[in-house]
Amino acid sequence: MQLGLIGLGRMGQIVVGRTLAAGHEVVAFDLDDDAVATAADTGADPADSLADFVDQLGSEKRIWLMVPAGEAVDVTLEELEPHLDADDVVVDGGNSYFEDSVRRAESCPAAYLDCGTSGGPAGAELGFSLMVGGPQWAYDELEPVFDAVATGPDGHERMGPAGSGHYVKMIHNGVEYALMQAYGEGFELLHEGRFDLDLENVASVWNNGAVIRSWLLELCEEAFREEGTDLGTVADRVEGGSTGTWTVQEGLEQEVPLPLIYTALSERFGSRADDGRFSRRLANRLRYGFGRHEVPRRE
Numbered sequence: 001m002q003l004g005l006i007g008l009g010r011m012g013q014i015v016v017g018r019t020l021a022a023g024h025e026v027v028a029f030d031l032d033d034d035a036v037a038t039a040a041d042t043g044a045d046p047a048d049s050l051a052d053f054v055d056q057l058g059s060e061k062r063i064w065l066m067v068p069a070g071e072a073v074d075v076t077l078e079e080l081e082p083h084l085d086a087d088d089v090v091v092d093g094g095n096s097y098f099e100d101s102v103r104r105a106e107s108c109p110a111a112y113l114d115c116g117t118s119g120g121p122a123g124a125e126l127g128f129s130l131m132v133g134g135p136q137w138a139y140d141e142l143e144p145v146f147d148a149v150a151t152g153p154d155g156h157e158r159m160g161p162a163g164s165g166h167y168v169k170m171i172h173n174g175v176e177y178a179l180m181q182a183y184g185e186g187f188e189l190l191h192e193g194r195f196d197l198d199l200e201n202v203a204s205v206w207n208n209g210a211v212i213r214s215w216l217l218e219l220c221e222e223a224f225r226e227e228g229t230d231l232g233t234v235a236d237r238v239e240g241g242s243t244g245t246w247t248v249q250e251g252l253e254q255e256v257p258l259p260l261i262y263t264a265l266s267e268r269f270g271s272r273a274d275d276g277r278f279s280r281r282l283a284n285r286l287r288y289g290f291g292r293h294e295v296p297r298r299e
């Protein structure tokens, strides 16, 4: 299959690499020429403009967007629109708000798949977990690419109609916030508590058979190994927050109580006051662990 990839940042380059490794062709475009050159070095066909990108794709276009959520998706779709028809498929693999995806699916001339992507840049070797919404035929059509980008055939599923993929990913991120908060609080108590503990050792022993073992806990272990048991210069400041805000808003609309996710979100907002909380410094470092997000550091 030939896949057109727009957005060649941390996540897009992985989609390119995994799709090529599975024997497919990739045409790659980004506003940043260096990102296009990196994709070309991996074996993709570089496009120097969106017009060039569209020209290089065949009559039944298969396009994957991996650009930042929001305006970049709308701008890209607007430019693609004159070149798309009902036989084409567009996948949005970013963290778009699900209601935006429903709107885009209604107005896009091509079949539109909203694809929640989990695993982060650190998950490149294993492959991602993909939660897809949209028409069944388009999902079936893209299955070889989903097999390649995901951990394999078990790493992707069609969730339901338009919007359902990004809806499931939004709530996944709410759970992610609460888990990070829970690990952060536990390690804060261990750090401030009665014993002089090596937190890397604690995380390591918990990761070997304990009920609370997980990938996030492995990333806690990595953070203590690389930063030290007191997290060194990692600042008490947690960025991000959009996906957690949407999750809490949805909980309010559905009248489903989400006290843990809400608390984790409000802790993030509170962190921006910089008052030195350990749990938030760990959350800051964990976002680097899975997302390669920049780590704000204190002086």
Ligand SMILES: NC(=O)C1=CN([C@@H]2O[C@H](COP(=O)(O)OP(=O)(O)OC[C@H]3O[C@@H](n4cnc5c(N)ncnc54)[C@H](O)[C@@H]3O)[C@@H](O)[C@H]2O)C=CC1
Binding pocket: 006, 007, 008, 009, 010, 011, 012, 029, 030, 031, 032, 035, 066, 067, 068, 069, 072, 073, 075, 076, 093, 094, 095, 096, 117, 118, 119, 120, 121, 290, 291, 292
């Ligand atoms: N980093 C992570 O852990 C995860 C990120 N995501 C989502 O995946 C999407 C991409 O994320 P990252 O790769 O981390 O971002 P990134 O910032 O590393 O890369 C975004 C790329 O898109 C390009 N771009 C921006 N606007 C463009 C446009 N109009 N046309 C063409 N290229 C454009 C930028 O030049 C950049 O190369 C976002 O929606 C993000 O929320 C999803 C799961 C995990």
Ligand SMILES: O=C(CO)[C@H](O)[C@H](O)COP(=O)(O)O
Binding pocket: 095, 117, 118, 119, 120, 173, 176, 239, 240, 241, 242, 243, 244, 290, 291
């Ligand atoms: O989706 C992700 C992980 O699953 C990304 O890392 C995302 O950027 C994190 O979301 P937020 O910016 O709301 O912290």
